[in-house]
Amino acid sequence: MKRAVSAFALFCALNTPAAIAAPAYWRTLTPAQQEALAPMSQQWDGLPETQQRSLLNVAKHYPELSAKEKQRFLSRLGAWSRLSPKQREAARNKYRAFSKVPEEKRKQVRQMVKEEQARKAE
Structure with missing residues (x-):
């Protein structure tokens, strides 16, 4: 939390x-x-x-x-x-869009990202 x-x-x-x-x-x-x-x-x-x-x-x-x-x-x-100003704006837009996704779907996406990061770290 x-x-x-x-x-x-x-x-x-x-x-x-x-x-x-x-x-x-x-x-x-x-x-x-x-x-x-x-x-x-x-x-x-x-x-x-x-x-x-x-x-x-x-x-x-x-x-x-x-x-x-x-x-x-x-x-x-x-x-x-x-990040360049353009990249920052793209990141802000992604965050806003992600905020509109239902919570359960966001949890799934976060889990997928964690798993991908863990694979890359190995």
Whole structure:
């Protein structure tokens, strides 16, 4: 459940429109915030304020995560930070479409993805 909440919070933070100029600079963040948001460090100063706020809200929970959860969080945030704007929009659209699929079908798809990832890891 905690992972699902973390993943959802991360998606929400990253799914904000890019319309407002960002006033908060990377150098003004606390060391703890910088640790949690490290994958976004190169882009931070150019992010819209709304997205910065969302990410800072997610970063509040970072210290509570286990080492494994922190690694997963940073990995996902890093992957997101490397996407082009077009790829991010495609990911948002997929997420919106997936959200409309009935819960039972979503569970089946998640299970299939887990099994595929396990096969690739072997």
